[in-house]
Amino acid sequence: MPSDNSRPLPETLREEARLWLRRLTSGEVTEWDAQAFRRWRQASPEHARAFDEAKRQWQALGPAIGQLLQNDEAAAERHDRAMQPVSRGRRLFLRTAGAAVAGAAGAAIVHPPFQLWPSLDEWQADARTAKGERRALAMGEGVQVTLNTQTSIRRDIADAGGGAIDLISGEAAVDMAVGGATFSVQAGVGRSTAREGQFEVRHLDGQVCVTCLRGKVSIDHPKGRLELAARQQATYDGQALGRAAPVDGEAVSAWRRGELVFRQAPLKQVIAEINRYRPGRVMLAATALEDSAVNGRFAIAALDGALLQLQYSFDLKARRLPGGVLVLS
Structure with a gap:
C-alpha cells in the first residue's frame, strides 16, 4: 500500500x-x-x-x-x-x-x-489562464473575449456604458458584432474602448500595447486620447501614451491560430515570448546575441523544436537546471 x-x-x-x-x-x-x-x-x-x-x-x-x-x-x-x-x-x-x-x-x-506562478493580484482574478492555455469567454450579446496564455482579468461591473474587463496581466482579444454596445478593456492607467470590430490588448510588466485589427478603438489615458484605425497599434505605460503606428495584424494575432510569428525580432524578445507559453524558464546567457534578428513561424504546441532551431541558428549550447530552467549560452 x-x-x-x-x-x-x-x-x-x-x-x-x-x-x-x-x-x-x-x-x-x-x-x-x-x-x-x-x-x-x-x-x-x-x-x-x-x-x-x-x-x-x-x-x-x-x-x-x-x-x-x-x-x-x-x-x-x-x-x-x-x-x-x-x-x-x-x-x-x-x-x-x-x-x-x-x-x-x-x-x-x-x-x-x-x-513561475501567479502573483497575488492574478490569483484574485475572476478568470485566469495557465501557461500555454487559451480560453474564450462570452461577455454579453455579441462580444467574445479570448484570453491568451498567463492572462488574468476581472469583470468591471462599475462600467455603465457597456461591458468591460480589467486586464490585470497578459493578453486578451476582443471580437465584437456589428450594432452591439461598447466594450472596454482597462489595462494599467489606460482604457481601450470600441463599439464593433476586433482589437487586442497586451499588458506585461507595466507596458500596454493596443492593436486595432478591425473597426476603430479609442484609448483614454491620463496624457490624452488616441484613436486607432484598423491595422494600427499604440503603446503606453504609466507616464506616456505613444502614437498610432501601422502594424502587421497577421503576426500580432498569430497566437490565436496557435503560432508565434517573428519578423526581425531581437533574440531576447523571442526568448521572452517563448517563456510566456512554455513550461519552466529559458534564460539567454549569451548576452552578445541578445539583439540578433530572428525571423520565423513557430507552433506554440512545439516550442522545444523552436528552441532547437534557435540553438542551431546561433550556435548556442543548452544546459538544464533544476526547476525547469534551460540556460542557452
Whole structure:
C-alpha cells in the first residue's frame, strides 16, 4: 500500500503553498500572516508536504538566480530592494517563519521568481489562464473575449456604458458584432474602448500595447486620447501614451491560430515570448546575441523544436537546471 508521501498532491494545494512561500519572502508580512500560515501548514500532513516541496523547488533555482542577477539589471534592482532591512513590526514574523522559509528569502528577487506562478493580484482574478492555455469567454450579446496564455482579468461591473474587463496581466482579444454596445478593456492607467470590430490588448510588466485589427478603438489615458484605425497599434505605460503606428495584424494575432510569428525580432524578445507559453524558464546567457534578428513561424504546441532551431541558428549550447530552467549560452 503506498505511503502518504508517495501520493500526488492536489495542484490547488501546490499553488497555495507557492503563494505562501511568495508571501513569506516578500518582506511585507505581519503577525496576522504568521498565525494564518501556522494554521494553514498544520491543517494536514499534505499541507506541510506541499510547502516543503515548494521550498525545495524555489531553492533549486539558486544557480539560475545568480546568473540572472549578473545579466538582468532590473532583477538586480528588485533584489536589492527585497534585501533591505524590514521594519521592526515585521521582525517578529520573520523570527516565527524564518525556520519554515529556511533560506528561501534569498530567492525573493522576482515576485514570483521567473513568473513561475501567479502573483497575488492574478490569483484574485475572476478568470485566469495557465501557461500555454487559451480560453474564450462570452461577455454579453455579441462580444467574445479570448484570453491568451498567463492572462488574468476581472469583470468591471462599475462600467455603465457597456461591458468591460480589467486586464490585470497578459493578453486578451476582443471580437465584437456589428450594432452591439461598447466594450472596454482597462489595462494599467489606460482604457481601450470600441463599439464593433476586433482589437487586442497586451499588458506585461507595466507596458500596454493596443492593436486595432478591425473597426476603430479609442484609448483614454491620463496624457490624452488616441484613436486607432484598423491595422494600427499604440503603446503606453504609466507616464506616456505613444502614437498610432501601422502594424502587421497577421503576426500580432498569430497566437490565436496557435503560432508565434517573428519578423526581425531581437533574440531576447523571442526568448521572452517563448517563456510566456512554455513550461519552466529559458534564460539567454549569451548576452552578445541578445539583439540578433530572428525571423520565423513557430507552433506554440512545439516550442522545444523552436528552441532547437534557435540553438542551431546561433550556435548556442543548452544546459538544464533544476526547476525547469534551460540556460542557452
